Amino acid sequence: MTDHQPSDHVLVSPRYLAGQGDPGTVLRPLVHVHEFQHQQDDVRLTATSQCGQVQVAFEPNMPYLWRVSVRRDPAEERPHWQAHFSLYTPAELIAALTQALAADLYTRRADLTIERTASPTTAWRPLAKASWHLSEADDTTTLVSPERRLAFRHSFTPPGQKTSPGCDSDVWDAECDFGMYMSERWRGRFSQNTPMRYLHLFTANLASPTPVPRARAELPAASLPLVTLRPANPRSGMRPFSAVELAGAMFNPRHPTHGNLSHH
Numbered sequence: 236m237t238d239h240q241p242s243d244h245v246l247v248s249p250r251y252l253a254g255q256g257d258p259g260t261v262l263r264p265l266v267h268v269h270e271f272q273h274q275q276d277d278v279r280l281t282a283t284s285q286c287g288q289v290q291v292a293f294e295p296n297m298p299y300l301w302r303v304s305v306r307r308d309p310a311e312e313r314p315h316w317q318a319h320f321s322l323y324t325p326a327e328l329i330a331a332l333t334q335a336l337a338a339d340l341y342t343r344r345a346d347l348t349i350e351r352t353a354s355p356t357t358a359w360r361p362l363a364k365a366s367w368h369l370s371e372a373d374d375t376t377t378l379v380s381p382e383r384r385l386a387f388r389h390s391f392t393p394p395g396q397k398t399s400p401g402c403d404s405d406v407w408d409a410e411c412d413f414g415m416y417m418s419e420r421w422r423g424r425f426s427q428n429t430p431m432r433y434l435h436l437f438t439a440n441l442a443s444p445t446p447v448p449r450a451r452a453e454l455p456a457a458s459l460p461l462v463t464l465r466p467a468n469p470r471s472g473m474r475p476f477s478a479v480e481l482a483g484a485m486f487n488p489r490h491p492t493h494g495n496l497s498h499h
Contacts, residue, residue: 245454245464246446251385251411252458253325253447255421258293260326261301261333265291269337288347289336290314299424301329305336307348315348316428323421323455327447331440332433350430355389358407358434362387365442380441382461385411387438407434409441414457 247253262282265271271282271291279294287309292302299319307315320329339347359378363369367378367387374391388408407425414420425434448467 243451244467245449245451246467247449247454248444248446248463249380249382250325250327250443250445250447251380251441252382252413252455252462253449254453254455254458255323256326256447256449256453258326260330261291262293264330264334265337269340271337284337284340286340286344288344289333289340291333299422300324303329303333303336305347314426316426316430318426318429318433319424321420321422323418324423325421325447328423328437328440332437335433335436346430346432348428348430350428352431355391355431357431358389359387359438361435361439361442367442384413384461385409385441387441409437413461414455416457419455419457 262273262280265282266273269284271284271289273280273282275281278296279292281290281292283290288306290302290304292304294300294302298321300322301318301320301324303318303320304314305316318332336347355376359367359369359376362378362380365381367380368383369376369378371377376389376391378387379385386409388410390406390408406427407429409423410420411422412420423437425437446463446465451464454462
């Protein structure tokens with residue numbers, strides 16, 4: 236039997252049980268490919284699009300480590316919609332959202348805040364297709380992962396009771412709990428005005444069978460009985476930029492390699 240070392244690299248599925256991974260997966264592409272302006276102080280690091288509509292904040296002192304804010308107008312005091320993610324949320328899930336937002340700034344900026352698909356079933360369709368268990372109670376629809384460690388919920392707000400844009404009311408909630416300790420759970424929340432296409436993107440990444448790379452030492456101990464591991468080259472799955480990042484850079488006329496990026 237081959238001995239496994241903590242430094243060994245493995246591919247992990249399901250991805251939502253793989254632990255946090257590298258936080259740089261979220262911020263590096265925004266700064267180095269999409270030219271977001273970054274600022275750092277004692278309590279947070281922010282990356283803001285040059286137009287000011289999209290901001291991603293890394294806030295170690297807040298209950299939610301990550302905050303993604305989208306505004307219709309940069310001058311707006313409050314975001315039109317927000318997403319929050321706690322510590323230990325897999326970085327790949329957050330990065331898929333932020334990279335899509337960055338790419339959309341070049342090709343479909345209006346869709347950042349405009350809802351074109353009204354049905355909430357659009358958001359959870361990838362989970363239902365992946366055989367997650369769906370249940371309904373009162374005004375809440377819940378989909379639970381096959382091993383019953385992650386629940387994705389939608390709380391319906393009746394007509395006439397909708398809150399104002401940019402409010403703190405959250406109607407979409409993902410909660411993963413696979414152990415006894417805080418390092419073995421994470422939570423993601425989306426505000427009421429989040430366009431369905433971004434919720435669909437998030438759930439599609441939750442349901443994706445594609446594994447994510449980790450060093451064995453990064454894996455939460457409680458997740459080991461629940462995940463499938465495959466050996467990986469240390470660089471497997473760790474390309475500098477994903478396909479959507481490359482597409483975004485190609486559409487960005489200010490990027491020095493505009494139109495000349497190759498996919499390695």
